[in-house]
Amino acid sequence: MLVRDFMTARPVYVSPDTSIKHAIQLMLDHNVSGLPVIGDDDHVVGMLTESDLLSRSVFNAGRQSPPDNPDNAFFENYIRTHGTTVSDCMTREVISVSPQQSLADVAALARTHGIKRLPVLQSGKLVGIISRRDILRAITADRDAVANGDLALRLAVSTRLRSELGLAPDQLAVEVRDSVVEVSGPAPSPALKRAIQVVAESVAGVAGICFRPGC
Structure with missing residues (x-):
């Protein structure tokens, strides 16, 4: 399964100079957890996420006093937590995928980096968004379309048992x-036994499974 088959095409996005309030309203209106940020050259320059917004001072109690000798790191953090535009608090290191990548790649990236949504880029341009929810949707859709009839089901199950569990026909009838x-x-x-059940139940058209003797 590929990204292009399950991504959201033409996603909502913002520019770096969009106000934080407007960006939040877009996220609420479209029920999304993040927005790609598109620069003047139509390239993705960042991602604005729920985590970015929750790190802002307005959501944190108390105000920290400046250090005796504030440095650039202090000033940059102040901008990130107090700024009013998307560019002030967005994540600039963007992890992206291409439409031709597999959903397994997306799942691995989301798990490794703890992110919910990845921009899909083609030649550097935004063509979609792929999210954890899209991956879950793909899982529910991942059922074999098999021909009607017991012989077709037998072939589908046997093929799955061999390719996914390494069980050859001479090992299991x-x-x-x-x-x-x-x-x-x-x-x-x-x-x-449970692995065999999982394989069989994943084939569309299978009504049940039993093990002999005992069927």
Whole structure:
């Protein structure tokens, strides 16, 4: 599954000089947790996220006194927590993906960097947004479209067992009767039995699974 198949095309975005208040209202209106920031050259220059906004001083109690010898780091942090435009508090190091990347790549990046939404870039230009919710939507859609009939179901299940669990036909016998998968062979361990169930249940059209003897 590729990013291009599940991304949100033509996403809402803001410019660096958009006011924080307007950006927040856009996020609320469109029910999104972040917005890409597009510069004058139509390239992505940052991301404005919920975390960026929650780090602002307006959401934090108390006011810190300046150090005796304030440096540039202090001034930059002050701008980030008190600024009024998107450019003041956006995240500038943007992690992006291309439309041709797999959803597995997106999931790994989201998990590693703790982010919810990634801009999708083509030739440096924004063409979409892919989010954790899009990945979850893809999971629910990931069911094989198989032909009707027990023979087609048997082929689909056997193929999945071989490709995903490494179980060859001579290790496990699979039959399908009235859309119910019947598995026979050496008694599987509890973990293997559950893995076989997961594979079979992921094939569209399967009505159930049983293990012989015991069906």
